[in-house]
Amino acid sequence: MxxxxxxxxxxxxxxxxxxxxxxxxxxxxxxxxxxxxxxxxxxxxxxxxxxxxxxxxxxxxxxxxxxxxxxxxxxxxxxxxxxxxxxxxxxxxxxxxxxxxxxxxxxxxxxxxxVPKPERVPSFRSSLMNDCGMSYDAATAYIDRYNDIVDRANAVADRYANAESSSLADAVSDLTETATPLGDAQPFDYAPDPVSGDIAELAASTNNPRYAAKMLGYDYKTFGTMLHKFKDANRLGPADNSIFHDNGNVEFNGKIFEDSIHDYAP
Structure with missing residues (x-):
């Protein structure tokens, strides 16, 4: 652009x-x-x-x-x-x-x-849309799925960070059981709401806006508008990922903002 x-x-x-x-x-x-x-x-x-x-x-x-x-x-x-x-x-x-x-x-x-203009390298989402024929929503869901796998991998790594080396085999087993390989993804059969209700109910906080919208009771489009307003008001950039809590609090770099995401509901 x-x-x-x-x-x-x-x-x-x-x-x-x-x-x-x-x-x-x-x-x-x-x-x-x-x-x-x-x-x-x-x-x-x-x-x-x-x-x-x-x-x-x-x-x-x-x-x-x-x-x-x-x-x-x-x-x-x-x-x-x-x-x-x-x-x-x-x-x-x-x-x-x-x-x-x-x-x-x-x-x-x-x-x-x-000054030379920055090289226009397509984003990962654009590559999925242009090279794989995905819609915007399908590409977003694919990225969210990948990020979820990374989050689970990081959680497992944190859990075993201070454990003995013999426990690493258990970590691999845990990750194998919880993470779905990307090779099994079905981008052309994308369903608009891939997050199960059970996962949303168990979550107390998340840095995934799509999960946060479901956790806090908003449709994703409404929540996206709220999030943009919140970031503008608190001087956050698009790439500044925040943690959303189930009471509406928003956390960034260990700081809980005074205003709640609910304050920006239409």
Whole structure:
């Protein structure tokens, strides 16, 4: 996905990207990309929202960018006040769900060579959709299934981390019994709700949004909208995985947020 120009001055052209689009679907950015993201955050922080809001063309570009990339901001993009639209963008840049990148570098007060654009490597989900013919939901379910196997493997490894070496055979046996090989996956027979009710009832916390939605009593689309709003409000990026508890609390890096995910229910 290409970027959208925010503004161009005599030194640089500033371009807006969704974080996942700029990172080509990768969780971790290169050192150069991280530095570019930080430069964009500093540039946005130095700007006055009311000044940017007076630039009608800039505001139109921001509205179009938000409406295209963040469907839950559609109402704001269409009907929000100009300054509110700009302030929302600046908040999203601070939280890194949007990154602002200088496409041209500043060298001795003159425009230098353009910074090379990050290589557009297809995400794993895109590869499943394009190469295997899966739908978006089927590819998502496949990824969730893979992540679930990884989570179970990690749980088994943690359980036996301090055990004697003879216990490793038991760990392998446990993992074999609980994990379904990916080779047995049936992507073309995908069912919309692959999580059993028993698993959801037993779970007290999870970092899987699809499981969390079921655990907390929401359909996945509604929960997705709630989660996006929660992350924007708490300055979390799309790749910042949180832990969801069955009482609605949300945890990230050992911190429990003051607001509950239920606070963002429609």
């Amino acid at each position: 290409g970027g959208t120009e925010l503004k161009t001055d005599s030194f640089q052209r500033w371009v807006m990207y969704r974080k996942d689009a700029y990172g080509s679907g990768r969780i971790f950015l290169s050192t150069e990309q991280k530095e570019a993201v930080e430069e964009g955050k500093k540039f946005s922080q130095r700007a006055y929202a009311d000044v940017w809001a007076k630039d009608a063309a800039l505001v139109r570009r921001v509205r179009a960018f938000l409406a295209t990339n963040f469907y839950w901001h559609e109402r704001l993009a269409k009907n929000g006040a100009d300054v509110e639209v700009v302030e929302t963008l600046q908040s999203m840049i601070r939280g890194e769900s949007v990154v602002l990148i200088a496409e041209q570098s500043r060298t001795g007060g003159a425009v230098g060579n353009p």
